Every structure is written in C-alpha cells, then in structure tokens.
Amino acid sequence: MSSAIADVAARARVSKATASRALSGNGYVAEATRLRVIAAAEEIGYVASSNAASLVTGQTKNIGVVMPFINRWFFGEVLDGIEQALLDRGYDMTLYNLHAGSPDRQRVFDFFLARKRFDGIILIGVEPTEAERQALTRLAIPLVGIGFPTDGIPTLAMDDRGAARRATEHLISLGHHRIVHIGGDGADESPFSVAALRGAGYREAMAAAGLESESRIETTVMSLPGGYDAGANILSSAHRRPTAVFASCDEIAIGAMIAARRLGLRVPGDLSVIGIDGHEYAEMFSLTTIEQRPRQQGSDAATALLDAVAGNPAQAAVVDVPARLIVRTSTAPLAPTRAVPGVAERAPAEEQTA
Amino acid sequence: MSSAIADVAARARVSKATASRALSGNGYVAEATRLRVIAAAEEIGYVASSNAASLVTGQTKNIGVVMPFINRWFFGEVLDGIEQALLDRGYDMTLYNLHAGSPDRQRVFDFFLARKRFDGIILIGVEPTEAERQALTRLAIPLVGIGFPTDGIPTLAMDDRGAARRATEHLISLGHHRIVHIGGDGADESPFSVAALRGAGYREAMAAAGLESESRIETTVMSLPGGYDAGANILSSAHRRPTAVFASCDEIAIGAMIAARRLGLRVPGDLSVIGIDGHEYAEMFSLTTIEQRPRQQGSDAATALLDAVAGNPAQAAVVDVPARLIVRTSTAPLAPTRAVPGVAERAPAEEQTA
DNA sequence: CTGAAAGCGCTTACAG
DNA sequence: CTGAAAGCGCTTACAG
Structure with a gap:
C-alpha cells in the first residue's frame, strides 16, 4: 500500500537516484524532469520514509x-x-x-x-x-x-535568585517586614533547583534589609492546591500572621490568595502576595509577579x-x-493591622458518588 | 563514537547475526554466547539504532x-x-x-x-x-x-450528552429553574464537538423538565479566565440572575465561582455551580462535578x-x-433569594513595568 | 543532466 | 547453535 521511491521513479520514468534528487532538491535535475517527478509523487501521495533517509544521511529530523x-x-x-x-x-x-x-x-x-x-x-x-x-x-x-x-x-x-530577590525587595519597599516565602518542595534535592535558588534570593533580600530574624520559608507542592494548603496553614493563626507572602511561583501565589480570602483576609488590604512566572491566570487574579515567558x-x-x-x-x-516585574493589585503598602472577622475556613468537601 | 552492532560482534567474537539474535532474544543462541554478547554490548554502551532496525522489521516503536x-x-x-x-x-x-x-x-x-x-x-x-x-x-x-x-x-x-444531562438534572433536582449553561466555544464548528454535545444534553434536560423557556447558553473559552468572564457577565446584573450554573468544564466552573464570589454572591447559598471533568482543582474549590479520568x-x-x-x-x-457524579458543596438546594450587598467588581489591573 | 552501484545499520531466512 | 548473504528504502559519490 505505502509507496516507495521506486514507484515514483517508475511513474516518472526516471531512476530512483533522479527521483530522489528531484524530490530532495539536492543535485542537478532538469526542470521538466523535476516537475514530472514531483507530479508523480503527488499522484501517489509519496513521502520519503524518514527511517530510510536517516540511515544514509545521518540526520533524523x-x-x-x-x-x-x-x-x-x-x-x-x-x-x-x-x-x-x-x-x-x-x-x-x-x-x-x-x-x-x-x-x-x-x-x-x-x-x-x-x-x-x-x-x-x-x-x-x-x-x-x-x-x-x-x-x-x-x-x-x-x-x-x-x-x-x-x-x-x-x-x-x-536568574532565579535575582528574581526572588527583586520580588522580596518589592514587598520590603512597600514597608512589609513580616514576609513569608512559600517555596516549592525540592529545595533540598539540589542547591541549583529553582526552589533552592529562589529561597536563597529571598533570604539574601531579607538579610540585606536587616530582616533575617523575620525570615520564614514554608515549602509545598508547586500548584494551586499546594499554595492553598500552605497559605491556609500560615494564615490561619492570628499570631504573628505575615503581612506579605512571596510565593515561588504564581500557582502557589494564587492558591495562597484564595486561602487568604477564605479566611476573611483582604488582598492586598490584609495581605500582599507576589509570585513568579507570569502565569496565564495572573491577570485574572490581579497578581503582582515577575514575568518570564516560558x-x-x-x-x-x-x-x-x-x-x-x-x-x-x-x-x-x-x-x-x-x-520583569509586573505590579498589579495583589501587593500594596503595609497598612495598619485590622482585626479580621472570624470567617470560617472552607467546609470539608463532602463527597458522594451517584 | 557511536557504536554499531559490528563492534559488539567483534568484541564478543561472533557474527553480527548472532549478536543481533543474542541482543534481541529472537532465535537460538547458546547461553554462554548470549552472555558474552550482552556483556560486550554493555561495555561499549551499545543500543541498536532504531532507524536501521525499523527499516528491516517494519516496526518503528x-x-x-x-x-x-x-x-x-x-x-x-x-x-x-x-x-x-x-x-x-x-x-x-x-x-x-x-x-x-x-x-x-x-x-x-x-x-x-x-x-x-x-x-x-x-x-x-x-x-x-x-x-x-x-x-x-x-x-x-x-x-x-x-x-x-x-x-x-x-x-x-x-457520553458528553448524557453527562451534561445528568449535571443539569442534578441542579433541577435541587429545585433550580433558572439554570444557565456556560459552554465552550466551538459548538458551532461541529455538531459532534464536546461543546455542542454538552449543550445538547443541557437543552434536553431542561426541556424534559419543562424548562425550555429558561434555557440560556453562554459560550466562552474553556479556561478559568473564560469562565470568570462569562460568569461576571451573567451574574453582574440582578435582573433574572440565574440561581445555578452548569459549566461545560471544571475550569469554566471554577472561573464562574470566583466571579460569583467577587460579586458578593455566596456559593452555593446564592449560586450553585456544577462542572464536568474532575479537574485537579475541583476538590480545593469543593466543586460538584462529573468526573472523568483523562x-x-x-x-x-x-x-x-x-x-x-x-x-x-x-x-x-x-x-x-x-x-460519575461527585457531589461537593458548590451545589445546594435552591434557597429563597436574598438581597446581595453591592460588592464592587474586581478593580481593573493596574499594570506597570519596572 | 542522469543512471548504476554502493552502502547506511540493522534483522532474518537459509544453510550448515 | 552459528555465519554468510540478502535486503529494508533511501541517498550519494562516481561515471558518463
């Protein structure tokens, strides 16, 4: 069923060598011949077998x-x-x-x-x-x-470390001190992992501002639910609740924002949040972030x-x-602390199968 | 640099044919020979070229x-x-x-x-x-x-049509009448598209319950922001605001839920939402959905x-x-309408580059 | 400008 | 159980 170059050659009344040259464009072929070969190939829907071609050219494409x-x-x-x-x-x-x-x-x-x-x-x-x-x-x-x-x-x-530094500095420049970093897990696997580098950038910026005693890193899965869980964990107790979060990626940041809102915290009124990535959802959540273009x-x-x-x-x-830093409305200058009304956490999901 | 089966054969002091048989496991090879060939292959890190093998076996793997x-x-x-x-x-x-x-x-x-x-x-x-x-x-x-x-x-x-019917029936069984369907765009491209089939299932269920006059389909991009925009659009006016939304997929459903909350509507108190998919975020948003396992x-x-x-x-x-239908807390029986406090929509994103 | 021949790196009947 | 030979479908020097 599947046709080979011999079929094309026969149809165009040339040798396989000429057919190959005409089709590939390598080597001299008379214009008329070339057209005839191409027409023959099209008639039978011929396309060269890449395995065979690879074997001789050494290129696999x-x-x-x-x-x-x-x-x-x-x-x-x-x-x-x-x-x-x-x-x-x-x-x-x-x-x-x-x-x-x-x-x-x-x-x-x-x-x-x-x-x-x-x-x-x-x-x-x-x-x-x-x-x-x-x-x-x-x-x-x-x-x-x-x-x-x-x-x-x-x-x-x-520059993961630099980006993390800039994100943290953005929060510091807005007057925040109690800034928690929610990082991706995997920082322990390698000092060159994204998670480790961003954590290091955060620590550098905090230290440079004299805030090392405020440094706090929570790690979680790099996903919306991961950020939600970490956010809920960090924010649920009023004791020393951070006023700002630097999330290692936008998914975590958005998850944390959602957790904050469910806890009755306003973003950015009660909590500023910045991420990294420029995720497609960032605009919808009005998330301040450091954008890269994957x-x-x-x-x-x-x-x-x-x-x-x-x-x-x-x-x-x-x-x-x-x-580049994209400032949206999830970050704002530190505001005087307000009492947060005790809004309940989300109800546990009641699952039932029908 | 890259080794060929001839190298393995030479190293193991056999023919290429025997080397091939030993490595592939096809055909008889003395155990001692087989081991020798395999050892030789491992020593030089030999793996057969799949292009060459494909050419003769006809299998590309x-x-x-x-x-x-x-x-x-x-x-x-x-x-x-x-x-x-x-x-x-x-x-x-x-x-x-x-x-x-x-x-x-x-x-x-x-x-x-x-x-x-x-x-x-x-x-x-x-x-x-x-x-x-x-x-x-x-x-x-x-x-x-x-x-x-x-x-x-x-x-x-x-069964897209059946799933849409079930999702709609779930809302109807909870007492909802004013049920809007937010569908994916693309329904017009083909009557067999997912969007078209789910829309059809919705209409069937509405009709079967005598609610065809309430039928309303909005279409949007099948994404969280798409659902957010469509949701904001549908819900922003109090006039004939739906009490339930059946979204064509969970991303749309979640986007619509977020839009609802930003408008001050409670889910499920003021609005029930059901989706289709069983998205990884569904549990976090406590979304009722029809789960499939892609x-x-x-x-x-x-x-x-x-x-x-x-x-x-x-x-x-x-x-x-x-x-299968997974009932979580984004859907609930129709409640008496309450006045929704006029909460502002999300502020326009102020972007600025640093 | 074109064709006959060799060869890419394998696998597989076919003998032995 | 093993090897020599053919051949998978191409492309590319090499002659002419």
Whole structure:
C-alpha cells in the first residue's frame, strides 16, 4: 500500500537516484524532469520514509525532549514553544516525562535516548546525575537545557535568585517586614533547583534589609492546591500572621490568595502576595509577579539546538532569559493591622458518588 | 563514537547475526554466547539504532499523537497517560499540537504523519476533515481517537450528552429553574464537538423538565479566565440572575465561582455551580462535578492502539469511558433569594513595568 | 543532466 | 547453535 521511491521513479520514468534528487532538491535535475517527478509523487501521495533517509544521511529530523512534568503551566508552555519551532523546521518532537522517583528514569537515558533517534536533546527542569550526564555526552549530539544549568550543557535560565530577590525587595519597599516565602518542595534535592535558588534570593533580600530574624520559608507542592494548603496553614493563626507572602511561583501565589480570602483576609488590604512566572491566570487574579515567558524560552531553546545541529553551537554556557516585574493589585503598602472577622475556613468537601 | 552492532560482534567474537539474535532474544543462541554478547554490548554502551532496525522489521516503536492543545488540563492528563503506557512498552511518543487555524495542520497530516515514522496514531479532541481522514487511512496503520468519534477510527469518549444531562438534572433536582449553561466555544464548528454535545444534553434536560423557556447558553473559552468572564457577565446584573450554573468544564466552573464570589454572591447559598471533568482543582474549590479520568483514557487508548499494532484491533467503534457524579458543596438546594450587598467588581489591573 | 552501484545499520531466512 | 548473504528504502559519490 505505502509507496516507495521506486514507484515514483517508475511513474516518472526516471531512476530512483533522479527521483530522489528531484524530490530532495539536492543535485542537478532538469526542470521538466523535476516537475514530472514531483507530479508523480503527488499522484501517489509519496513521502520519503524518514527511517530510510536517516540511515544514509545521518540526520533524523527528530528532537528528544525530557521534562519532569507535562501538566504544569510552565512546562506546557515551554513544550508548546518547542513544538512550534521544530514543526516550522520540519522536525519532530519526541517527549519523555520523567516522573519523580520512577525507575523509568534510567531507561530513558540508557535506552530511549540511546537508540540513535535524535539529532539533539532538550532537557527542561532536569538536573542530570553524573552518570546521566555522561550518557548524554556519549550520544555525541547537541544538547540544550532550560532552567537547570549543568556542566557542558548550554542552558537558558531565568536568574532565579535575582528574581526572588527583586520580588522580596518589592514587598520590603512597600514597608512589609513580616514576609513569608512559600517555596516549592525540592529545595533540598539540589542547591541549583529553582526552589533552592529562589529561597536563597529571598533570604539574601531579607538579610540585606536587616530582616533575617523575620525570615520564614514554608515549602509545598508547586500548584494551586499546594499554595492553598500552605497559605491556609500560615494564615490561619492570628499570631504573628505575615503581612506579605512571596510565593515561588504564581500557582502557589494564587492558591495562597484564595486561602487568604477564605479566611476573611483582604488582598492586598490584609495581605500582599507576589509570585513568579507570569502565569496565564495572573491577570485574572490581579497578581503582582515577575514575568518570564516560558513559551519563548522553548522556542529559543529549539532554535539554539537546531543551530547547533547545523554546526553552530551556542556560545554562552548560560543564557539569562528576561524577567520583569509586573505590579498589579495583589501587593500594596503595609497598612495598619485590622482585626479580621472570624470567617470560617472552607467546609470539608463532602463527597458522594451517584 | 557511536557504536554499531559490528563492534559488539567483534568484541564478543561472533557474527553480527548472532549478536543481533543474542541482543534481541529472537532465535537460538547458546547461553554462554548470549552472555558474552550482552556483556560486550554493555561495555561499549551499545543500543541498536532504531532507524536501521525499523527499516528491516517494519516496526518503528513510535506512536504519533495529535491534539489541539497541550496546556489544558484534560489534554495534559491524557498525554501523561499515553506517555507512561507507551514507555512501559518501549514505545516513543511524538507529539503534534494542531494550533487552531494554523496552516501547519495540513502539513501534519500530509507530511509529518506520512513519513512512515509511526506504528500507530492517536488523535485527541480532533475531528479530521474528510481529506484528513483519507490521508490517515492511506497510512494503513492503526488509529485510535479520544473524544471525537469519527468514521473508521475506534474512539474512547465520555457520553458528553448524557453527562451534561445528568449535571443539569442534578441542579433541577435541587429545585433550580433558572439554570444557565456556560459552554465552550466551538459548538458551532461541529455538531459532534464536546461543546455542542454538552449543550445538547443541557437543552434536553431542561426541556424534559419543562424548562425550555429558561434555557440560556453562554459560550466562552474553556479556561478559568473564560469562565470568570462569562460568569461576571451573567451574574453582574440582578435582573433574572440565574440561581445555578452548569459549566461545560471544571475550569469554566471554577472561573464562574470566583466571579460569583467577587460579586458578593455566596456559593452555593446564592449560586450553585456544577462542572464536568474532575479537574485537579475541583476538590480545593469543593466543586460538584462529573468526573472523568483523562489520564486513564490516555493509558487505555495507548494500550488499545498497541494491541491493534500487535494485530488485535479494537472491537467497538466507540468505547464509553466511565463518568460519575461527585457531589461537593458548590451545589445546594435552591434557597429563597436574598438581597446581595453591592460588592464592587474586581478593580481593573493596574499594570506597570519596572 | 542522469543512471548504476554502493552502502547506511540493522534483522532474518537459509544453510550448515 | 552459528555465519554468510540478502535486503529494508533511501541517498550519494562516481561515471558518463
């Protein structure tokens, strides 16, 4: 059923070699011949088998992408940006999701990535172990990272520490002292994790303002419910309740805002909240945040990788991606404390199946 | 650098044929030989080139996935489920995102999917045109769909119409009459779209209860901000304000709940809200919903596809996936109307860049 | 400008 | 149980 180049050649009355040249555009072919071959190919819906072509050209036109989550906003945006950029250049994208703590992780590096399917690989938010880094290097193909600088892998990353510092300074400049940082879990896994770097930036800013004694970091899952739980936890007792929260990402920030409101706290009247990301929901919640553009990062990473595949490797080991403070109405100058009416927490969900 | 099977064979002092048999497990190999070959392969980190193997076996060990969004919860979950199931079986997943209205769409069907890279293809939430359906059929490989039944493509789908009916009936059974449906846009594109089917189910339930004169459908983007905007729109005027909302998906439902609260309406006191999906945020918002399990659907679709690749095609044209009503506290019996204090809408976001 | 031939790296009948 | 040979579907020097 599926047609081969021999069919096209027969139909156009040329050799396979000429058919190949006409279709690929490589090498001389008389215009008339070229047109005839192309017409023949179209008639039978011929498209070259990429496996066969890869074998001889050594180019797979396929990029591998490795990330720890698919269904988080940041990663989805990055993925979208990569896919679009690759598609524009005729490349496929093969996706590996490294579930935390899954034994599949080793198979991805030692088997899936090793079967010579890719012209290059993009790692997103993944810190390879030394063994993994060696496995990657052995592949002898270009690599690009996003968000987790690693030796020998050119990486695009936000200045996480600097962004955290700026976010904290924004709160300090509004007069806040009692500023809690809700960070993502994972800070303990690696000192270069996003969570760790943002925590460090927070501590730096607090220390620089003479507020180290006020420093307090809560960690939680990097999601809306994670932020909600952490927020409820931090805010439910009136004792030393913070007047401001710096959340490690916008999902946490929004979750914390919702928790605050359920507790009868006004944002920003009783609590200022700032996040990081520029999440698609940030505007709806009028969230002050430090915006980065993950979709653009994905697109840039794909472009850099394809350049490297074409023989123009990236110059810089780490490229700082732009980040800008967007001030909305979730942050405001510190106001005199007011008594918060005792609004009940949310009722426990009564689940029942029908 | 990258090693070939000839290197393994030389190292183990056997022929390439024997090396291949030892590594693949196909055909007889003396145990001692097998061990020697495997050891040799491990020493040099050899993994067979899948392009070369595909060429002779005809199996690519690669599945193509086509979907219209990456960064929406439902699609992310499905993708996660597919990826995991494929990985378990040694398969790769190549992802195509069909951006609405993008000219890339035709290229995906006519070029990317046609280059003989896949053993099978999964379509998620995509209704192929007749030309696309033919292009797919010409590939002569197994196909599986999720969520958009199409001639000749076995599909997993929720009974969207039935689910919408049940959701609406739930509100009616609580005494609500003035029930607005906030649907996804896209109902006009196809009568088989999720949006159209859920709208139809709503209308059926309303009609069956003698409430067709109360029927009202607003459409919006299937996202939290989309639901927020639609909710604000519907609820801001006290004139004939609905007492209940059936949202086409949980994101819309949650957005509408947030809009309601900002307008000073209590949920469920002043407004009951029900959604569809079982979104990861549903519990946090205590949202009543009809739950489906997209991750499971992805996993099931991948399994069905791989079965078909192995020669056991699916029996049924359409498989109904389970859906169950989860009653939480966002829905309650109709209460006597109360005057809603005039709470201001959210302040316009004042953006400013630093 | 075109064709015959070699070869990419595998796997698989076919002999032995 | 093992090896020599053919062949998967392409592309690319190499002649002409």
